[in-house]
Amino acid sequence: MTIEERPVAAALGASILASIAFAVAFALHAGDGWLGATAAIACAGICIALGYWGLRLAPQTQVTEPRESFASEAGDDVVPPVSRGGLLWLLGAACAALGIAAIFPLRSLGPRGDAMGLRSRWRAGMRLVDPDGRPLDASSLNVDAVVTAFPEGFIGDEASQVVLVRVPERLIAYSKVCTHAGCPVAIYRAKERELVCPCHQSVFDVLDGGRVLAGPAPRALPQLPINTASDGGIVAAGDFDARVGPDDWDAT
Amino acid sequence: MIARLVGWLDARLGTAPFVRSALRKAFPDHWSFALGEVNAYCFLILVVSGTYLALFFDPSDAYRSTVRLSFEVEAGLFVRQLHHWTALLFVAAILAHAARVFFTGAFRRPRELTWMLGVLLCGAAIFEGFAGYSLPGDLLSGIGLRIADSVALSIPVVGTWVSGLALGGAFPSAQMLPRLFVAHVYLLPAAIAGLMLAHVAIIWRQKHTQFRGPGRTEANVVGAPLFPNYALRSFALGTGVLAIVCALGAIVQINPVWTYGPYVPWQALSPAQPDWYLSWLEGALRLSPAWEPHIFGHPIPPVFWPGVVLPLVGGLIFFLWPFLERAATGDDREHNLLDRPSDAPLRTAIGVAALTAFAVLTAAGADDVLSAATYVSVFTIANIFRVAVVVLPLLFGAIAYLLANRGPRDARAERTRIIRNAAGGYDEEPVA
Numbered sequence: 001m002t003i004e005e006r007p008v009a010a011a012l013g014a015s016i017l018a019s020i021a022f023a024v025a026f027a028l029h030a031g032d033g034w035l036g037a038t039a040a041i042a043c044a045g046i047c048i049a050l051g052y053w054g055l056r057l058a059p060q061t062q063v064t065e066p067r068e069s070f071a072s073e074a075g076d077d078v079v080p081p082v083s084r085g086g087l088l089w090l091l092g093a094a095c096a097a098l099g100i101a102a103i104f105p106l107r108s109l110g111p112r113g114d115a116m117g118l119r120s121r122w123r124a125g126m127r128l129v130d131p132d133g134r135p136l137d138a139s140s141l142n143v144d145a146v147v148t149a150f151p152e153g154f155i156g157d158e159a160s161q162v163v164l165v166r167v168p169e170r171l172i173a174y175s176k177v178c179t180h181a182g183c184p185v186a187i188y189r190a191k192e193r194e195l196v197c198p199c200h201q202s203v204f205d206v207l208d209g210g211r212v213l214a215g216p217a218p219r220a221l222p223q224l225p226i227n228t229a230s231d232g233g234i235v236a237a238g239d240f241d242a243r244v245g246p247d248d249w250d251a252t
Numbered sequence: 253m254i255a256r257l258v259g260w261l262d263a264r265l266g267t268a269p270f271v272r273s274a275l276r277k278a279f280p281d282h283w284s285f286a287l288g289e290v291n292a293y294c295f296l297i298l299v300v301s302g303t304y305l306a307l308f309f310d311p312s313d314a315y316r317s318t319v320r321l322s323f324e325v326e327a328g329l330f331v332r333q334l335h336h337w338t339a340l341l342f343v344a345a346i347l348a349h350a351a352r353v354f355f356t357g358a359f360r361r362p363r364e365l366t367w368m369l370g371v372l373l374c375g376a377a378i379f380e381g382f383a384g385y386s387l388p389g390d391l392l393s394g395i396g397l398r399i400a401d402s403v404a405l406s407i408p409v410v411g412t413w414v415s416g417l418a419l420g421g422a423f424p425s426a427q428m429l430p431r432l433f434v435a436h437v438y439l440l441p442a443a444i445a446g447l448m449l450a451h452v453a454i455i456w457r458q459k460h461t462q463f464r465g466p467g468r469t470e471a472n473v474v475g476a477p478l479f480p481n482y483a484l485r486s487f488a489l490g491t492g493v494l495a496i497v498c499a500l501g502a503i504v505q506i507n508p509v510w511t512y513g514p515y516v517p518w519q520a521l522s523p524a525q526p527d528w529y530l531s532w533l534e535g536a537l538r539l540s541p542a543w544e545p546h547i548f549g550h551p552i553p554p555v556f557w558p559g560v561v562l563p564l565v566g567g568l569i570f571f572l573w574p575f576l577e578r579a580a581t582g583d584d585r586e587h588n589l590l591d592r593p594s595d596a597p598l599r600t601a602i603g604v605a606a607l608t609a610f611a612v613l614t615a616a617g618a619d620d621v622l623s624a625a626t627y628v629s630v631f632t633i634a635n636i637f638r639v640a641v642v643v644l645p646l647l648f649g650a651i652a653y654l655l656a657n658r659g660p661r662d663a664r665a666e667r668t669r670i671i672r673n674a675a676g677g678y679d680e681e682p683v684a
Contacts (some may be wrong), residue, residue, distance in 0.1 A: 045494035063476070248553065
C-alpha cells in the first residue's frame with residue numbers, strides 16, 4: 001500500500017468497523033440511535049474512500065465524444081405504407097370500444113347506491129352525548145365551557161359532530177365541520193366568543209349564528225336547534241339549519 | 253474479475269462494444285449535474301427502506317401497526333425515520349435539479365421530452381410523498397386527507413364522483429388507507445421507476461449538456477470518463493446520501509405519530525403543517541378569499557382555486573415551458589451548450605419570481621407557527637402574506653432581471669486571448 005492510498009484504506013477500515021458495530025448494536029438491542037449512527041459511519045467511510053479515490057488517486061483524464069445528430073434525411077419513408085386502411089379504422093374502433101368497456105368496472109370503486117356526501121343523523125328529540133357516550137347535562141356546563149357532542153347512538157359520526165358552547169344565558173350548538181375544507185372547528189376563543197378552525201384560520205361568530213368573521217370559509221357554521229329536557233339533558237329540536245361541511249357541485 | 257465477467261457476458265450477448273463505449277462515456281464536470289443523481293439514489297433508498305416497512309405495516313390497522321413497527325420492531329423506527337427523511341430530500345433534490353435545468357436552459361431542443369418526463373416525475377414524487385405520510389392514520393395526516401377530500405369534492409361537475417371513487421364512500425371510509433397503500437407501494441413507485449428509466453435513457457442517448465469552456469462546442473461533449481473516474485464519484489455521492497439519511501433517521505425525530513394520536517374526526521392539532529413540499533398549497537388555501545361563485549345554481553367552493561386550479565395551471569406551465577419559451581423567443585435550434593442565468597435575463601427573472609411565489613406560499617402554510625413565535629395575530633400575518641405573494645415575486649423577479657442584464661454574458665461577449673510575442677509586446681487574438 002502506498003502512502004497516497006492510506007486515506008482510502010483508513011476510510012474503508014473505519015467503514016468495516018462501523019458495519020460490525022451495527023451488527024453488534026442490533027444483537028445487543030442498543031436502540032435505533034446506535035443503529036443509525038453506525039450505519040451512517042459505515043456509509044460515510046465508503047463515501048469518503050470513493051470520493052478520495054475518484055478525485056485524487058484516479059488519473060484525471062478527460063474524454064471528448066462527438067455528438068451525433070439524430071435528424072434523419074430519410075424520415076418520410078420510415079413507416080412502410082399500410083394497405084387495408086378500412087380494416088385499420090375498424091381495429092382502432094375495436095380498441096376504443098374495449099377501452100371504454102374497461103372503464104365501467106371502475107364504478108365498483110365508488111360507494112354503493114346513494115352513500116356519497118356527508119349526511120347528518122340529527123332528528124328532533126335526539127339526545128346530545130359526549131364522545132364517550134355520556135349524556136350531556138345543561139347544568140354541568142359553566143360559562144364558556146365547550147364540548148363536542150354527537151347524537152345518541154351515532155358517536156364519532158363525521159357529519160353529525162357538534163360543538164356545544166355555553167355562553168351566558170344560553171347554550172349554542174354548531175356543526176363542528178368547517179364549511180371551508182372540512183376540518184373540525186376545534187378552537188374556541190372565549191374572550192371574543194369566536195370559534196376558529198385550526199387548519200386555515202376561518203373565524204366564526206358564536207353569538208351571531210356562526211357567521212364568518214374572517215378567513216376562507218364561504219358560509220356560516222350550520223346551527224343545531226336544541227332544547228333542554230325536563231331531566232336537565234340536552235336534546236335536538238331538529239336537524240341543522242343548513243348543509244353540513246364544505247360545499248361541492250351537488251350542494252345546491 | 254470484472255474483466256472476466258464482462259468477457260463471459262460478451263461471449264454470450266456480444267456486449268463488449270457497448271460496454272467499451274459506455275465505460276468511456278463523457279460526464280461533464282459540474283457539481284450541479286449531480287443533483288439529478290441524488291434523486292436516483294434517494295429513490296433507490298426509498299424502495300429498499302419502504303419494502304422493509306411494508307412487511308410490518310397493515311393499512312387496515314394503520315395507526316397501531318405504525319406505532320408497533322416504530323417501538324416493537326428492532327430497527328423499525330430507524331428505517332421509518334430514514335424513509336421519511338429520504339422522501340423529504342427526494343422532492344427537494346428534484347426541485348433543485350429542475351431549477352438547475354431551468355436556469356441553464358438545458359430543457360431546450362432536443363431535450364423537451366426529458367424536461368416533460370422530469371415534471372411528471374416531480375408530480376408523481378409529490379403525490380407519492382403525500383400518500384406515504386398519510387398512511388399511518390394519525391391525527392395530523394388524517395386532517396390532511398380530510399382537506400384533500402374537500403379539494404377533490406370542489407371540482408365542478410365530477411368532484412363528488414372523484415371523491416366517491418377514490419374513497420369508496422363518504423370520508424373517512426374504511427377503504428381509504430388500504431387504497432392509499434396500493435397507490436403508495438405499487439402504482440406510484442411503478443410510475444416513478446418507469447418515468448425515471450425513460451428520463452435517464454433519453455439523457456444517455458442524447459448525451460449530456462455542458463457549460464461553455466475551452467474545447468467545448470455544440471458538436472461534442474467533454475468530461476470525465478464513466479469508468480473509473482465518474483463511477484467512483486457517483487458511488488461516493490450515493491453512499492454520501494445514504495450516510496446523511498442514516499444519520500437523520502437515527503438522530504432527528506420526524507413525524508412522531510404517537511404524540512398526535514390516531515385520527516378521530518372531531519379532534520384537530522394546532523399548529524399543523526404538511527410535509528414541506530405541500531406547504532405552498534396549504535398556504536394558498538389559507539390566503540385565498542372566501543369567494544364562492546355559483547354556476548347554474550351549483551357552487552364553486554373557495555378551495556377549488558388554490559387547491560385545484562393553482563397546481564394544475566402552475567404544473568401545466570412548468571410542463572410546457574420549453575414550448576412556451578420557444579414560442580416567445582422563436583429559437584428552435586439545438587442547444588447542447590448551457591446558458592448562464594445571465595444569458596437569458598427574462599427567463600431568469602421568471603424563474604426567480606416563480607420560486608419567490610413558491611417560497612412565500614410555503615411560508616404562509618406555517619402562518620400559525622409564525623404567529624405563535626412572534627405573538628403577532630395570525631390574521632395580520634395572513635394579510636402580510638397576501639400582499640407579499642403579489643409584491644415579492646415581482647420585486648425579486650425585477651431585481652433578478654437587472655442583475656442578469658449586468659452579469660457576464662459569455663454567450664455573446666467577444667473573448668480574446670493576450671499573447672506575449674517575441675519582440676516583448678502583446679498580441680490579441682480572438683478565441684472561438
